[in-house]
Amino acid sequence: MRHIVSVLLENEAGALSRVAGLFSARGYNIESLTVAPTEDATLSRMTIVTSGSDEILEQITKQLNKLIDVVKVVDLSEGDHIERELMLVKVRAVGKDREEMKRMSDIFRGRIIDVTDKDYTIELTGTGSKLDAFLKAIDSTAILETVRTGASGIGRGDRVLKL
Amino acid sequence: MQLTGAEIVIRCLQEEGVEHVFGYPGGAVLFIYDELCKQNKVKHILVRHEQGALHAADGYARSTQKVGVALVTSGPGVTNAVTGIATAYTDSIPLVVITGQVPTYAIGEDAFQECDTVGITRPCVKHNFLVRDVKDIALTIKKAFYIASTGRPGPVVVDIPKDVTAAKADFSYPEKITMRSYNPVTKGHPGQIKKAIQLLAAAKRPMIYTGGGVILGDASVELTQLVRTLGFPVTNTLMGLGGYPATDRQFVGMLGMHGTYEANLAMQNCDVLFAIGARFDDRVIGNPKHFFDPKRTIIHIDVDPSSISKRVKVDVPIVGNVRDVLKEFNKQLDAGKTSVDAAALKSWWTQIEEWRGSDCLKYDRASAIIKPQFVVQKLYEITKGDAIITSDVGQHQMWAAQFYKFNKPRRWINSGGLGTMGFGLPAAMGAQLANPKATVACVTGEASIQMCIQELSTCKQYKLPIKMVMLNNRYMGMVRQWQEFFHGNRYAESYMDALPDFVKLAESYGHVGMRIDKPADVEGALKEAFARKKDLVFMDFVTDQTENVFPMVPGGKGLSEMILV
Numbered sequence A: 001m002r003h004i005v006s007v008l009l010e011n012e013a014g015a016l017s018r019v020a021g022l023f024s025a026r027g028y029n030i031e032s033l034t035v036a037p038t039e040d041a042t043l044s045r046m047t048i049v050t051s052g053s054d055e056i057l058e059q060i061t062k063q064l065n066k067l068i069d070v071v072k073v074v075d076l077s078e079g080d081h082i083e084r085e086l087m088l089v090k091v092r093a094v095g096k097d098r099e100e101m102k103r104m105s106d107i108f109r110g111r112i113i114d115v116t117d118k119d120y121t122i123e124l125t126g127t128g129s130k131l132d133a134f135l136k137a138i139d140s141t142a143i144l145e146t147v148r149t150g151a152s153g154i155g156r157g158d159r160v161l162k163l
Numbered sequence B: 001m002q003l004t005g006a007e008i009v010i011r012c013l014q015e016e017g018v019e020h021v022f023g024y025p026g027g028a029v030l031f032i033y034d035e036l037c038k039q040n041k042v043k044h045i046l047v048r049h050e051q052g053a054l055h056a057a058d059g060y061a062r063s064t065q066k067v068g069v070a071l072v073t074s075g076p077g078v079t080n081a082v083t084g085i086a087t088a089y090t091d092s093i094p095l096v097v098i099t100g101q102v103p104t105y106a107i108g109e110d111a112f113q114e115c116d117t118v119g120i121t122r123p124c125v126k127h128n129f130l131v132r133d134v135k136d137i138a139l140t141i142k143k144a145f146y147i148a149s150t151g152r153p154g155p156v157v158v159d160i161p162k163d164v165t166a167a168k169a170d171f172s173y174p175e176k177i178t179m180r181s182y183n184p185v186t187k188g189h190p191g192q193i194k195k196a197i198q199l200l201a202a203a204k205r206p207m208i209y210t211g212g213g214v215i216l217g218d219a220s221v222e223l224t225q226l227v228r229t230l231g232f233p234v235t236n237t238l239m240g241l242g243g244y245p246a247t248d249r250q251f252v253g254m255l256g257m258h259g260t261y262e263a264n265l266a267m268q269n270c271d272v273l274f275a276i277g278a279r280f281d282d283r284v285i286g287n288p289k290h291f292f293d294p295k296r297t298i299i300h301i302d303v304d305p306s307s308i309s310k311r312v313k314v315d316v317p318i319v320g321n322v323r324d325v326l327k328e329f330n331k332q333l334d335a336g337k338t339s340v341d342a343a344a345l346k347s348w349w350t351q352i353e354e355w356r357g358s359d360c361l362k363y364d365r366a367s368a369i370i371k372p373q374f375v376v377q378k379l380y381e382i383t384k385g386d387a388i389i390t391s392d393v394g395q396h397q398m399w400a401a402q403f404y405k406f407n408k409p410r411r412w413i414n415s416g417g418l419g420t421m422g423f424g425l426p427a428a429m430g431a432q433l434a435n436p437k438a439t440v441a442c443v444t445g446e447a448s449i450q451m452c453i454q455e456l457s458t459c460k461q462y463k464l465p466i467k468m469v470m471l472n473n474r475y476m477g478m479v480r481q482w483q484e485f486f487h488g489n490r491y492a493e494s495y496m497d498a499l500p501d502f503v504k505l506a507e508s509y510g511h512v513g514m515r516i517d518k519p520a521d522v523e524g525a526l527k528e529a530f531a532r533k534k535d536l537v538f539m540d541f542v543t544d545q546t547e548n549v550f551p552m553v554p555g556g557k558g559l560s561e562m563i564l565v
Helices: A015-025 A054-066 A096-107 A128-137 B005-015 B027-036 B050-063 B076-090 B117-124 B134-149 B162-166 B190-202 B212-216 B220-230 B261-269 B322-334 B342-356 B372-382 B395-403 B424-434 B455-461 B477-486 B502-508 B519-531
Strands: A002-010 A032-037 A043-051 A070-075 A081-092 A111-115 A119-126 A143-148 A152-155 B002-004 B020-023 B043-046 B068-072 B095-101 B127-130 B155-161 B168-170 B206-210 B234-236 B251-254 B272-276 B297-302 B316-319 B388-391 B440-445 B467-472 B512-516 B537-542
Touching (some): A002 A152, A015 B117, A054 A070, A081 A096, A081 A128, A096 A111, A119 A128, A128 A143, B005 B027, B005 B134, B005 B162, B005 B168, B027 B068, B027 B095, B027 B162, B043 B455, B050 B068, B050 B095, B050 B424, B068 B076, B076 B117, B076 B155, B095 B134, B095 B162, B117 B155, B127 B134, B134 B162, B134 B168, B155 B162, B190 B272, B190 B297, B190 B322, B206 B220, B206 B261, B220 B322, B234 B261, B251 B261, B251 B395, B261 B342, B297 B322, B372 B467, B388 B395, B388 B424, B395 B477, B424 B440, B424 B455, B502 B512, B502 B537, B512 B519, B519 B537
Parallel strands (some): B020 B043, B020 B068, B068 B095, B127 B155, B206 B272, B234 B251
Antiparallel strands (some): A002 A043, A002 A070, A032 A043, A081 A119, A081 A143, B002 B168
């Protein structure tokens, strides 16, 4: 089963490699991993999308907590949460495709953030499956390049991960 | 007054009460060595290879309650130390390892003797640090000792670039430290303890299984009290030997791959299993699939939550320091409201005694060739069970564990988790330095000893009167045994050809050497060796080449699938 795990950790050199090393050494899956400092510059927040049985997730949570740099760990998928991923996609936009791409971008609430006479760069935010759906909806031969951030997640309402 | 980074390092060690540092100098740590020689509070022990430094610091830590300290240089100093760091990590031994690093401005430029120490050691340390600023040295070393010695102990590496040891800063050593990201749990959850006691009281076939956590957590007194109150059978893992007196009737021997018949069958057939500071590893329970059938209720105390329900699903987890938790158990049991099922326990003991009757550790006592078990048995008798015994890895290690009866903790020192050949001699050096009055013996084999034999020179320099008990069967015995059982008697590369004359070798290092090849001479040789209180005596026992360690649970099998003699 897919899980989305949030980790609050000391913003120190090497903290990311401790987490990445833990996952590879113990053979856990990483579907995506994002990390950036929080509003408190001494802390980073990481979102890891992983998958595994309940037993494996229990171990992942415990092993993450065992890392000295890790301050808090929450499995967001245990409760209500929101997740978002950002994708930038560069598509060919010539001839009749130009209008079609604009329309598709609007339907998916994307924004065209760079334009040349041959292509558009579209910014799209949503769950991973929405981004997948967009890529499926447009003509695949028109896709020149894509880049995705991986998911970031946050709990709903009063589910707060903070010190 | 400002101090250099190197002075600060030494002052920190003094503040921590460190008496011995095991190390080897080199370019990146020269400022630190320069300060070491200007003082006499912290004594440096010069080993002959960095692996030896780590194992010695490790043996020092295992035989005391203290943190072992090692000091090595950058690059090859560190890579040589890695085996020792990993050995300590796997067995949860508290070490602080100070490593030199190339100057900060040269890091990342493939400088001479540069390696990514923090990167290389990351998977085998509890934590590691690279100190980039002289102002951070004191706090970092304080953290290192704190992290190494609390919670589930482990090695911590502090990597210090050479220019940082030369730079100056004000020095003050923090008295206390708190870290928001590291707060080990000590006390167990009272509700869980209550639940566990109810389960123990209702048990028909209870079993207590304890590991290295009891030794590391200094909980053998509490454990002994608990076991005697309950009247239950108890087994120790290889790492847990000495946690409960081995000569006591309630002790059913070591369990696991080479555990006793009675311990393994009691483990397999119990209905309530009480695991204390042990981690259900593959050498202990074999294949978890076999272990799940029959089903039993499991209570598990461990200081490390990630050790609980890792290989085996646990019913009542209790996270906490083993000693604190057992104290709480004893308190609640002493309150007198708990009574065990005496009738069921009696018939359970009858069953266990029947298993015990199989005498699974029997061997040919009338053999004309020296049996390795016989040597260990005599070693036990002559030292009255009172020596600190270190071992290397292989058959001799298992025979030492089976035949030396450890009645006290911290007397049995071996590389249980990583299985590091070469561990025994340097570990014995650390144990002897930490316990100058104790009798220290190293049980080894002719293969293992050659992996760190250079440390015989260190023993001479520091006059360490270790007794080397080498069981020489001219084979990597455990490898040969597996080849005999599982690889059609094809002894691929396990024969130890071209062995040195160990007597002459010992003598050339300035020690006493003995070669013993008749069973009748074993006792006399041991007596003579142990009478030489000031000498290192190297005993080369020429033993039976074909002897195997029994019982044996083959890899991947279940505990009830033992091979007996």
